[in-house]
Amino acid sequence: MEYKDTLLMPKTDFPMRGNLPAKEPEMQEKWEAMDIYRKVQEKTKDFPTYILHDGPPYANGDIHIGHALNKVLKDFIVRYKSMSGFNAPYVPGWDTHGLPIEQALANKGVKRKEMTVAEFRDLCEKYAYEQIDEQRVQFKRIGVRGDWENPYITLKPAFEARQIEVFGKMAKKGYIYKGLKPVYWSPSSESALAEAEIEYKDKKSPSIYVSFDVKESKGVVPKDAKFLIWTTTPWTIPANLGISVHPEFDYVVVQVNEKKYIVAKELVSSVAETLEWSEYEILQTVKGEQLDRLVASHPLYERDSLIMLGEHVTTETGTGCVHTAPGHGEDDFLVGKQYGLDVLSPVDDRGVMTKEAPGFEGLFYDKANKVITEALEEKGALEKLTFFTHSYPHDWRTKQPVIFRATAQWFASIDAFRDELLQAVRDTAFTPAWGETRLFNMIRDRGDWCISRQRVWGVPIPVFYAEDGEPILTDETINHVSNLFREHGSTVWFEREAKDLLPEGFTHPGSPNNRFVKETDIMDVWFDSGSSHQAVLEEREDLVYPADLYLEGSDQYRGWFNSSLITSTAINGHAPYKALLSHGFVLDGEGRKMSKSLGNIIAPQKVMSQMGADILRLWVASVDYTADVRVSDAIFKQVSESYRKIRNTFRFLHGNVTDFSPTTDRVPFEQLREVDQYVYVKLQRVIQSATEAYDRYDFANVYNTINSFVTIDLSSLYLDIAKDVVYIEGENHPHRRAMQTVMYDSLVSLLKLMAPILPHTTDEMWGYLTQETEESIQLADMPKADLSHDTKDLVEKFDRLMDLRDDVLKALEVARNEKVIGKSLEAAVTLYVNEKDHSLFTHEVVNFAQFFIVSKFTVGLEQEKPEQALTLEHAAVVVEKATGEKCERCWTISDSVGSNTDHPTLCARCAEVVESL
Numbered sequence: 001m002e003y004k005d006t007l008l009m010p011k012t013d014f015p016m017r018g019n020l021p022a023k024e025p026e027m028q029e030k031w032e033a034m035d036i037y038r039k040v041q042e043k044t045k046d047f048p049t050y051i052l053h054d055g056p057p058y059a060n061g062d063i064h065i066g067h068a069l070n071k072v073l074k075d076f077i078v079r080y081k082s083m084s085g086f087n088a089p090y091v092p093g094w095d096t097h098g099l100p101i102e103q104a105l106a107n108k109g110v111k112r113k114e115m116t117v118a119e120f121r122d123l124c125e126k127y128a129y130e131q132i133d134e135q136r137v138q139f140k141r142i143g144v145r146g147d148w149e150n151p152y153i154t155l156k157p158a159f160e161a162r163q164i165e166v167f168g169k170m171a172k173k174g175y176i177y178k179g180l181k182p183v184y185w186s187p188s189s190e191s192a193l194a195e196a197e198i199e200y201k202d203k204k205s206p207s208i209y210v211s212f213d214v215k216e217s218k219g220v221v222p223k224d225a226k227f228l229i230w231t232t233t234p235w236t237i238p239a240n241l242g243i244s245v246h247p248e249f250d251y252v253v254v255q256v257n258e259k260k261y262i263v264a265k266e267l268v269s270s271v272a273e274t275l276e277w278s279e280y281e282i283l284q285t286v287k288g289e290q291l292d293r294l295v296a297s298h299p300l301y302e303r304d305s306l307i308m309l310g311e312h313v314t315t316e317t318g319t320g321c322v323h324t325a326p327g328h329g330e331d332d333f334l335v336g337k338q339y340g341l342d343v344l345s346p347v348d349d350r351g352v353m354t355k356e357a358p359g360f361e362g363l364f365y366d367k368a369n370k371v372i373t374e375a376l377e378e379k380g381a382l383e384k385l386t387f388f389t390h391s392y393p394h395d396w397r398t399k400q401p402v403i404f405r406a407t408a409q410w411f412a413s414i415d416a417f418r419d420e421l422l423q424a425v426r427d428t429a430f431t432p433a434w435g436e437t438r439l440f441n442m443i444r445d446r447g448d449w450c451i452s453r454q455r456v457w458g459v460p461i462p463v464f465y466a467e468d469g470e471p472i473l474t475d476e477t478i479n480h481v482s483n484l485f486r487e488h489g490s491t492v493w494f495e496r497e498a499k500d501l502l503p504e505g506f507t508h509p510g511s512p513n514n515r516f517v518k519e520t521d522i523m524d525v526w527f528d529s530g531s532s533h534q535a536v537l538e539e540r541e542d543l544v545y546p547a548d549l550y551l552e553g554s555d556q557y558r559g560w561f562n563s564s565l566i567t568s569t570a571i572n573g574h575a576p577y578k579a580l581l582s583h584g585f586v587l588d589g590e591g592r593k594m595s596k597s598l599g600n601i602i603a604p605q606k607v608m609s610q611m612g613a614d615i616l617r618l619w620v621a622s623v624d625y626t627a628d629v630r631v632s633d634a635i636f637k638q639v640s641e642s643y644r645k646i647r648n649t650f651r652f653l654h655g656n657v658t659d660f661s662p663t664t665d666r667v668p669f670e671q672l673r674e675v676d677q678y679v680y681v682k683l684q685r686v687i688q689s690a691t692e693a694y695d696r697y698d699f700a701n702v703y704n705t706i707n708s709f710v711t712i713d714l715s716s717l718y719l720d721i722a723k724d725v726v727y728i729e730g731e732n733h734p735h736r737r738a739m740q741t742v743m744y745d746s747l748v749s750l751l752k753l754m755a756p757i758l759p760h761t762t763d764e765m766w767g768y769l770t771q772e773t774e775e776s777i778q779l780a781d782m783p784k785a786d787l788s789h790d791t792k793d794l795v796e797k798f799d800r801l802m803d804l805r806d807d808v809l810k811a812l813e814v815a816r817n818e819k820v821i822g823k824s825l826e827a828a829v830t831l832y833v834n835e836k837d838h839s840l841f842t843h844e845v846v847n848f849a850q851f852f853i854v855s856k857f858t859v860g861l862e863q864e865k866p867e868q869a870l871t872l873e874h875a876a877v878v879v880e881k882a883t884g885e886k887c888e889r890c891w892t893i894s895d896s897v898g899s900n901t902d903h904p905t906l907c908a909r910c911a912e913v914v915e916s917l
Contacts, residue, residue, distance in 0.1 A: 003889040003906065006914050007727050008736075010655025014768050018647055020612020024760045028140065031763075036778055037145055040082050041089060041542070043779055050086040052077055053537060053547035053577070054146075055560045056093035056154065056529050059131040060100045063138045065586045065594070065631060066553065068604040072620040073583060073699070074551055075144045079756035080694045083782045089542045090146035092139065093532065096128040096155040097458040098525040099189050099397050117456050117494040124457040125155055125491075138605060143613045143759050145778070152536045154528040160459050161486035162535035163528060167462060168478030169571040175413045176451075178463075178471060180343050182326075182333050183450045185405035187351025187365070188398040191454045192409055194524050195446065195558060203392035203401055205232045206369050209275060209319070209383040210376055211261065212243060212305055216295035220286060225253050225260040227296050227307070228271070228383065230318035232390070233403075234372045235365040238357035239325035240298060241341045244310035244332075247289040249320055255281040262291075264320020271319055275384050288313075299381035300372075301358070310335040327406035330447060345406040349454065365403060410452035410461055410521065417570060418443065424569045429579040431697055432626045438557050439565070439580070449566065451524045458522030459485075460493040464502065465517040466510030476503055493518065530563030533576030550577040554584055581697055583625040589632030602631055611640060614758045618643050621703040621757045642707060643761075646754070649710045650765050652719055653747040656726050660740040662771055667738040669789050674845035676738045678798040679718045681790050682709065683746050688785035690753045699757070706753060714746065717802065724850045728890045730913045748772065749783040797840060801851070803874045804831065804840075808852045811870050811877035821881055825891050828856035828882040832865035833875045855882040855893035889914070 052074055057067055074090065081088035101124050106112065112120050136148055152159060170176050184193040211226035227243050245251060250265040256277050263271050265285060272280055294307040312331040313322050326336030327345030336343065346356035353360040353368050359375065360368050376382040393402050414421070421443045430436040452461055462481040464472040480503045484492055493501060498518040507514065537545035546568070552560055561580055568576035587593060588600040595601070607616045619639045623629040669677060686709045693701035722739050729736040748769070755762040755777045766777040774780045808831060812824050821827045829852055833840075841848065841859045849857040862876060869876040885897035887907040898904045900911035 001914070003910070003914065006889065006917060008659070008729075008731060009727055010652060011658045012651055012655035012768065014651050014654055014765055016648060016651060018612060018614070018643070018761060020614055020760065021609055023764065024143070024608075024613050025141070027760050027763060028143070031145075031776070031778075034775065036776060037147060039775070040145070040778055041087070044082055044085075044087040047085055047087040049544050049548075050081040050088040051537065051544050051547040052081075052088065052090060052549045052551060053532070053543075054091060054093050054152075055550060055552040055556060056095040056152070056532070057135065058098070058100060059094045059096045059128045059135065059153075060104060061131070063135055063604060065602055065604050067135075067139075068142055068616060069583060069586055069620055069625065069629070070551070070553060071139055071144045072142060072617050073581075073625060073697075075142075075146075075617075075759075076621070076694075076699055076756045077549070077551070077697065079145065079759065079778070080782070083752065083755065083778075083780060084691070084694075085781070091150070091152055091536065091540065091543060092136075092144075092146045092148060093152040093536065094128070094132050094135070094154065095525060095529050096125075096132070096153055097522070097528055099191065099455060099457075101127055102455065102457050103397065112456075118491050121457060121491045121494065128153075128155060141608055141613060142604065142616065145759070147542075152532065152540075154525075154532075154535075155489075157486050157489040158539060159528075159532075159535040160490045161482045162539055163459055163523070163531040164462050164478060164482040164485055166531040166534050166567050166571060167523070167527070168473070168475065168482070170412060170567070171473045171478070172475065173416075173570065175416050175570050176410065176473070177413060178408060178410050180406055180408050181411070181448075181450075182328055182330055182345075182404045182406045183409055184393065184402050185349075185351075185407065186395040186398065186400065186402045187349070188400035189395055189455075190349045192407065192450050192452060193395060193402060194450060194526055197396050197526075198393045198402065199396040200391045201394045201399070202389050203394075204387055204389050205392065206234055206373060207232050207384075207386045207388050208234055208373055208376070209271075210237065210299060210323070211259075211381050211383055212296035212299055214262075214294065215297045215304065218294055220290050220294060221253055221262060221284065222260055225262050227305075227321045228261045228263050228319045229321050229323040231323045232388075233328070233369075234376070235347075235353070235368045236325045236328045237300065237323070237372055237376065238346055238353070238360060239327050239344045240305055240323055241303075241326055241336060241344060242306040242308050242324040242339065243296060244308050244313050244322040244324045244335055245288040245291050245320065246311065246313035247287070247292070247309040249288045249313070249315065251286050251288055251291060251320065252282045253284040253286075255283050262321065264315055266315045267318070267320050299376055299379050306339060306341065308335050308339050328404045330404070333406065343406045347403065347405055351403065366401070409450045410463075410519075412449040412451050412527075412566065412570070414443070414446055414448050414566070420573060421565060421569050424565060424573075424575040428575050428577060431579065431581040435554075435557065435580055435582050438554075439561060442558055442562060443565070446562075449524075449563075451527050452521040453524055454520075455522055456494070458525060459490050459528060461519045461521050461523055462493075463519040464498055465519070466508045467513060467515050468510040470508075470510045472508055472510075472516070476506070524563075526559060526563040527567070529560050530567045533564055533568050534571075537576065546574065546576045546578060548577070549579045549581060551581040551583070554582045556582065584628035587628050587630050589630055589634060591628075591630060602633070602636075607636060611636060612760070614760050615640055615643055617757055617759075618703070621699045624700055643758075645715070646707070646710055646758070647761060649714055649719070650747065650751065650761070653714075653743050653750075654765065654768055656722065657740050657744045657747065659731060660737070660744055662741075662744055665732075665737050665740065666744075667734065667741045671734070672738045672741065673735065674794065675718075675721070675798070675851065676742050677789065678794055679713060680742050680745065681795060682713050683742070683749060684785045684787055684790060687749055687753065687783045688787065691782060691785070694756070702753070702757070706750060710750070717805075718742070720853060721846070721850045724847075724853075724890065724892075728910065728913065730916055751777060752780055752783050755780070797845070800837065801840060804833065804837065805852060807831075807872040807875050808854075808877055810872055811879050812854070814870060815879035820879060823891075824853045825855050826882055826893060827854040828858075828880045828893075829854045830858045830860060830869075830878040830880075831875055832860045832862045832869055832877070834862050837875070849892075855884070 078088045078090040214225045217223045252265045254261045291307050296305040324332045326333045326343045346354045351365045353363045355361045425440045498516040537543045689705045690702045751762045763777045865876040869878045882893035884893045884895040888905040889910040894907040896908035903911040
């Protein structure tokens with residue numbers, strides 16, 4: 001007889017190697033064939049809803065690792081919620097309007113000026129759909145489950161129609177207005193930009209000090225004094241209409257050689273150092289308010305420059321006398337408006353100086369800096385020129401510098417309902433908690449939102465103008481345009497004349513000849529995505545408004561979180577979300593931003609083709625995503641090791657329960673040995689801890705909790721000692737069935753807990769569990785922790801035994817190194833402990849020889865320890881070579897080997913098992 005054939009060795013067809021790059025696409029095809037998304041929705045249709053509303057990525061280019069982080073986090077939540085008693089539909093979306101698509105077509109050689117607007121928009125739409133199709137494949141490859149065949153897309157007619165309604169409701173409340181104000185203007189894009197479209201990069205700029213002669217002193221300052229200003233934008237000097245001073249600051253008249261300068265008293269020393277005044281004398285001190293409405297002469301033109309009082313003036317830099325060009329700065333605009341100044345902006349859409357800047361017409365603003373500086377020097381007004389590098393706003397798409405430029409734009413007022421917005425922030429739950437302060441401060445400090453853009457690929461601003469120039473924006477016109485867009489899409493705006501876009505028979509007192517003009521600007525794309533709470537959550541029957549959660553990168557506090565909050569609060573008085581969750585950016589292994597120039601980009605497609613999507617997903621689960629996270633090949637290698645440990649644990653558990661039926665072979669808790677009870681209780685604690693972590697979106701805690709249980713409680717303890725029971729004992733031995741009970745429950749529970757994170761691997765293993773009835777693990781329920789048997793004494797007892805076991809394992813390693821033993825089963829161990837620990841061994845809560853993986857075990861009191869005992873942290877240990885013979889079947893050293901003459905090479909236990917076969 002071959003005794004090895006009598007062993008109940010693990011049997012499983014679940015492969016050791018995942019081969020994920022090949023196997024995952026097969027599983028995804030299977031899910032698609034069985035329409036798993038619909039099956040999950042059908043199962044949960046009567047459950048309470050949980051809505052995670054997808055922030056739309058832009059439809060341009062392959063997805064990057066940041067996209068993967070974002071979509072996987074969302075997938076964790078949706079999968080967990082759908083397994084936890086919620087109806088959690090997930091509708092992915094795409095942002096499709098805006099400049100990047102226009103630029104992409106231009107880069108392909110499309111000549112926009114040589115075709116109609118409608119023709120160009122048609123090309124933009126086709127391009128957007130091509131990008132959506134490519135990105136959809138990539139997102140699905142990551143294993144993200146959702147309604148991929150019915151996504152929301154901002155260019156779809158139904159979406160655009162709802163967006164028009166949002167605009168109309170805001171207009172009806174008086175929140176929409178048209179005004180001439182300085183806004184961020186991108187000469188490279190030839191369009192206004194929102195704050196969310198600005199990024200800051202270093203730029204080298206000129207720094208000039210310029211003197212303005214006093215023209216009207218009114219006896220307050222000497223007639224021959226000069227106001228001294230400082231600016232880093234010489235190109236705005238032609239637009240200067242005034243100088244601002246702070247009413248409460250002290251200003252001084254400083255004599256320097258033959259000249260007298262007026263500067264803030266607090267800045268005299270720094271100005272003197274910068275302008276290299278070797279000697280100077282303060283002649284006079286006046287309060288800023290005394291300078292109000294004095295007049296200086298413009299240094300280049302025969303034009304007045306009015307002295308004005310402004311609270312925005314500081315003494316952090318400069319001279320305390322602030323060059324004021326109402327057409328090129330927000331503070332300048334506001335103070336100029338207060339004093340009745342014109343809004344002069346002598347720069348066109350392309351950033352070129354106009355005829356309103358005599359002498360500089362036709363110069364690009366940046367090129368004009370040098371020429372204007374030279375002109376100031378010729379006039380004797382340039383006091384100092386240097387250059388410095390500073391952080392400067394750039395167009396986030398073209399990467400080119402932007403300017404402040406006054407143009408006629410459409411705005412959404414923030415001041416009109418700022419208090420409501422701030423209350424909506426307070427009513428929102430934030431993860432991480434600092435998100436509340438960040439969004440609150442942004443809303444508190446932001447100006448009105450410029451919502452118009454001078455482009456063609458976007459949703460038109462639905463405004464008509466009467467013959468007298470009055471804007472027409474009524475319920476009747478808004479509803480009509482909305483219905484037109486729902487039926488034909490927004491391109492109809494560019495295909496028809498204004499009269500054909502108005503309701504039939506429409507009249508207006510400002511148009512006696514029934515002539516109308518339509519607005520040519522489009523809406524900021526943030527208004528598009530910011531309207532999705534109506535265009536998606538309210539529009540679709542399977543969704544609910546407000547959403548339970550918005551989850552995006554931390555940059556969206558000034559982007560989608562912000563625009564969505566404004567539009568929702570404007571029309572409904574509350575935020576479109578109950579909670580906000582943000583994640584950080586993905587950096588390389590050294591903490592650097594990923595860029596093509598550095599060559600440190602890691603594409604998710606590459607990770608999936610080499611390692612598999614589940615490795616990518618496990619990495620997401622392992623990091624603290626609320627801060628910036630790092631990724632590298634070395635990090636993915638570490639994650640792969642963790643994956644292998646988890647996979648092999650699944651495999652080992654399954655291999656040892658293939659002959660176990662949970663319905664007929666289960667052993668009740670009360671009949672389990674204490675070691676089995678201990679592991680069962682630890683499993684229940686894992687279930688509780690992991691589900692609580694899922695509930696608070698703490699996926700790293702889920703990962704660490706499960707990884708610790710797999711590594712310490714299962715692999716290092718339970719599965720190690722189980723081999724001497726589940727392999728050796730008879731099939732129905734009560735100890736074997738007891739351990740199988742715990743192993744089976746551990747396997748099923750761990751698979752369910754890991755299903756949101758490792759959907760491919762867990763569903764693959766689920767297919768081998770013939771006793772489980774659900775077609776897919778995605779249709780199973782999350783385990784619920786059974787803490788009814790959780791006793792402090794049991795856990796504390798085994799936690800202490802684990803400490804003692806660590807000492808024994810260390811002593812065995814020492815004995816192995818000293819050649820006393822080879823394998824641990826060759827050892828006889830005596831453990832010397834204190835009286836309290838000795839009580840742990842008064843009855844056999846476990847076979848202690850099995851527990852310590854030795855052939856013989858005895859315990860004594862510490863005062864009895866011999867000199868050769870190895871004293872360790874918790875106990876003293878003596879390791880000797882066990883006496884007796886090695887059993888051919890179980891490999892333990894036993895004095896009972898040969899006691900059964902029919903099986904002379906077996907120990908008594910193995911002989912009994914063999915004879916029972």
